Amino acid sequence: HRTGRPLEESSDPEKLAASFAAVLQSVRHHASAWPFLKPVTVAEVPDYYDHIKYPMDLKTMGERLKKGYYVTRRLFMADMARIFSNCRFYNSPETEYYRCANNLERYYQTKMRELGLWD
Numbered sequence: 001h002r003t004g005r006p007l008e009e010s011s012d013p014e015k016l017a018a019s020f021a022a023v024l025q026s027v028r029h030h031a032s033a034w035p036f037l038k039p040v041t042v043a044e045v046p047d048y049y050d051h052i053k054y055p056m057d058l059k060t061m062g063e064r065l066k067k068g069y070y071v072t073r074r075l076f077m078a079d080m081a082r083i084f085s086n087c088r089f090y091n092s093p094e095t096e097y098y099r100c101a102n103n104l105e106r107y108y109q110t111k112m113r114e115l116g117l118w119d
């Protein structure tokens with residue numbers, strides 16, 4: 001639960017980064033996060049980068065967070081959405097990957113709402 005001013009009004013970048021870190025941490029620990037924990041390798045998927053021009057993963061997001069890249073909600077939400085859209089673009093709907101993307105995205109949105117970061 002949340003206390004104090006609604007987060008979306010807080011312009012405090014440190015508070016925002018702390019909230020993004022909390023969302024990222026819980027998303028990383030979700031059972032459906034395993035395909036997204038680190039970049040897809042060419043070894044695993046030789047043609048992946050012929051199809052996916054803007055790859056993203058949770059490890060890269062953690063690095064960006066540490067570097068202070070996520071100065072707005074929009075930047076954080078764009079990278080997270082990219083993880084799911086890449087997965088649903090590359091994989092067919094009946095695959096385990098596609099199901100993981102949908103499950104994890106639902107959980108992510110719930111966490112964002114809990115922190116007053118959604119809409």
Ligand SMILES: COc1cccc2onc(N)c12
Binds near residue numbers: 034035097
């Ligand atoms: C290990 O992750 C994968 C392996 C194979 C295809 C994939 O599409 N999206 C992924 N995250 C993925």
